Amino acid sequence: MASTDPDCLFCRIVAGEIPADVVARTDTAVAFRDVSPQAPTHALVVPLSHHADVASLADAEPATVADLVRVARDVARTDGLDEYRLVFNTGADAGQTVFHTHLHVLGGRTMTWPPG
Numbered sequence: 001m002a003s004t005d006p007d008c009l010f011c012r013i014v015a016g017e018i019p020a021d022v023v024a025r026t027d028t029a030v031a032f033r034d035v036s037p038q039a040p041t042h043a044l045v046v047p048l049s050h051h052a053d054v055a056s057l058a059d060a061e062p063a064t065v066a067d068l069v070r071v072a073r074d075v076a077r078t079d080g081l082d083e084y085r086l087v088f089n090t091g092a093d094a095g096q097t098v099f100h101t102h103l104h105v106l107g108g109r110t111m112t113w114p115p116g
Contacts, residue, residue, distance in 0.1 A: 004049070008098070010046045010102060014030050020032035023078065024045075024078070026070075026071055027048075028049075029067050030045075031045040031046075031071050031072070031105070032044055038106060039106040039107055039111075040079075040108030040109055041081060041084065042105070042106050043104075043105045044102045044105075045068045045075065045105060046101065047061065047064050047067075049064070052100070053088075053096065054088040054090060054103075055090060057101045068103045072103050081108060083107065084107030085106040085107065085111050085115075086104065087104040087106065088103055088104075
C-alpha cells in the first residue's frame, strides 16, 4: 500500500483526523458524504492509500479500483438507488480539486448528458 500524504485532505479524513460522514469502509477504501453535494446522494469513495488519480491507482493497486466501484455500488444500494452515476475526475481541467483518487457516487435525481 502506498504511503499517505500528511497534507492531503482525504488522507486526513481516512486517518480520522478530520471528521466526515462516513457511510462505508472496507480494508482498502472509505466512503463519505460530499460536503457540497450535487445530487441527493453524493458520496466520495477513496482508497486508504494515497495516489493522485485513478490511473496511478490502477497501475499500483488494480484490485483497489474494483473495490472502489463495489463500495460505490453498496453506497447507492444503501440509499435505495438502482440507478446512479460514478465519476472519476483526473486532473485539474477535468474538475479534480483534491489530488487523492476519489470516485463520486451521484444519484437520486435525473442526470443530464453531457455532464458539466
